[in-house]
Amino acid sequence: MKSILKKTAICLLVFSMIITSGLAAPKKEVHAAQGTYGGRIWKSWVKLRKSKSKKSKVIRKISKGEPVQVHYTSGKWRKVTYKGKTGFVLKKYVYINTNAPELSGSQEEKGQTVAAFAQRFVGNPYVWGGTNLNSGADCSGFVGGVYRSFGYKLPRTSSDLRKAGRKVSYKNKQPGDLICYSGHVAMYIGNGKIVHASTRKTGIKISPRANYRKVVAVRRIVRE
Known part of the structure; x- marks a missing residue:
């Protein structure tokens, strides 16, 4: 009897493993911008520090105009690599390269490229009426600036953007x-x-x- 029960239990375990392994894998999530991207120092002799603190050890100094590779922005700092050395520089001294990558692939893949590019500017300031991705933009100026980097010209105001591109649910x-x-517009990133360029206090951020508030329209800008 015990032998029969043992065999039955083993069969049930094997069957369960087969069923589980046959389940479809979940759809891959769209993550935040991956890898590094170009930036440039705009102030003379910026200090590259070991950690996110003005009291942190200075790894080296970087002169004005020097290119850096940006990893991400956190609070007042950007993590960058310069000539093989990686550390932190105050974000206000690093401008992000606005040259966008080429759009290719399916419409969804193109949208992912745009969304990843937009996230490079997280931490930059909100400026009412602004359209500059580095020095400051408001909500419509931000999404317009992102798409302008890809060669798209969008309406200037958040209300007019409700008619841009084509409607999707x-x-x-x-x-x-x-x-x-x-009265507001943002970009979906997955x-x-x-x-979005949220407020003067938070600047450009991910929510x-x-x-989080009533959605009045969803518009698809990228073309097939």
């Missing part, structure tokens, strides 16, 4: 799509998140919920 939104609210 919120359910079918993809990275790169514009999420329009009353995984339920948006990147965890695209539907």
Whole structure:
């Protein structure tokens, strides 16, 4: 009897493993901008520090105009690599390269490229009426500036952006799509998140919920 029960248990375990392994893998999530991207120092003799503190050890000094590779922005700092040395520089001294990569692949892949590019500017300032991705932009100026880098010309105001591109449902939104609210606009980056020029206090940031307020329109800008 014990032998029969043991064999039955083994069969059930094997069957369970087969069923589990046959389940479809979850759809790959769209992550934040991957890898490094170009930047340039605009102030003379910026200090590259070991950590995010003005009291941290200085690794070396970087002169004005020197190119750096930017890893990410965190608070007041950008993590960068310069001539093989990696450390932190105050973000206000590093301009991000606005030369966008070429769009290729499917419409969804193009949108992912746009969304990843937009995230390079997280931490930069919000400026009402601004359109500059480095020195400051408002919500419509930000998404317009991002798409301008890819050769698209968008309407200037958040209300006019509700008619840009083509309409898609919120359910079918993809990275790169514009999420329009009353008096505001953001860009969807995947995984339920948006990147947007939010307020003077927060600047350009990523928010965890695209539907944090009532969505009035979703517009797809990238073309097939």
